[in-house]
Amino acid sequence: MIMNKVQEILKEAKKYNGSQDMLKDVYGIDSNTKYDAVVVAPVWTPEKIFKNQEVRIKNMIQYANQSSYEVEFAGKKIAWIMCGVGSCNLVDVMLCLADSAAEKIIFVGSVGALKSDIKLGELSTPIESYAYESATMYLFDSLDKNNFGCKIVPQNMEYINKVIKKAEDQEINMVKRKVFCTDSLFCEYKFLDYIKNTGAELIEMETASFYKAINMMNKKGIALLCVSDNSAANISLVARDEESTFNYHNSREVNIPKLINMICEME
Template identity: 25%
Template sequence: MISKNDFPILEFDSNKNSKINPSSIIAKKDVPKCCVITFFGDVIEQMLKNDRLKQIGTFATTSIRLPIYETEYSGKRIGIIAGFLGAAGSAGQLEELIAMGFKKFIVCGGAGVLQKGIQVGHLVVPYSAIRDEGLSYHYLEPSREVECDFDVLDVIENQLSTDNIPYIKAKTWTTDAFYRETEDKVKLRVSEGCVTVEMEAAAFFAISKFRGVKLGLVLYGGDDLSGVEWDSRKWNSRENIRKNLVELSFKICLKLK
């Protein structure tokens, strides 16, 4: 039995048997072991136009349907799907992908930067995420942060070093409330070592630990929250950066053990 807490989000239950289990409603499929979750829908659209994708499933909600695709990279099968914005949606998506049979994941997307000097497109590899969202507290006991799998981090860093790609290994701030990123909260997160802010990393790390799958993130510097005013920096129009990051994610994902 769990004990009642003044704050319901702290009432963690370690029981893995839920009223609704993903494995009970999602059928296993002949899917690749590796999957890239990308928040770059434009890259997926271009891959479709180039006949590089084959649909093998669908992640369906009451409001949106996201196709699950398979492609080939270096002669190997690999999955790819557009990410669902926010921790809760991302959690449902990841749970169903795991239930289908995927076991190794690289997530790639953009993130707001909290410190000056980080150019648009500069890669950031999160090693830890501050849990300022709600989802992760249902998968892991309460704590301030959740870490990325160390083995996955090693694979990511080794590949970036091999390819001579500059990157920052840093802490990220995961929050559900992008309209509540106040000046004082940004300062607090920076003081804790956060370089980026996004909405999914803590959830992804928590679920991957809970379900025993491999997962890592590679982000690129997007909009800038380090100044007095927010600067979009037209971060979501950098087509070449986004395309190259997806291709890099394929390469990394296939090397995960």
């Protein structure tokens, strides 16, 4: 079998950990099960996303900061991994998913806006992500410090555009935007001017690692980001007005479930 680049990295992890199925041993998800999709989320559980939907959720593994589930929704069987915040957690999940029989991986998470005209609740997907965090560097062939801050561009943009077009057919608007990826939610404020000068429109922590891994695998992948706050408009996570709060929750709990179902049905 010809291994993809992520499987080559995973091979070393298996050797030192005595595991043949890291996905099952760490997250309780059998690699041989061909799920309609695998959803990876830093903090959102399926109960939070599908709270207004008819769904069956089975908890597979529960840790302090991570958990995994099998979800039955609209006739689809989905594996769900709540991996914890940060690219360091996201990378380990993506390595384990390299062996999964599932062909589609969906990242879902919240994102902060850096431009005042971006509304809370907007659904975005990265057209490029800037890797100003450390974990993405470990997916390159060497630990070259020059890879810090590199631009990660999804190589499956044709597939992403197809998802966006299908979403439009369901009257769900998805916007392609440039994303800055950080290691610290608080330290970013000290460097906001620098961050905005990169051309980034959104800021979060994981999508550079997500797309670097997807680019190295033979899988379909897309990140679905829901705008939760806007530093440029002085709208914080804890000081949203009623309209912004409604738009955010409608996107997260109505539109994202629709998109997950739609992606599962796509070729």
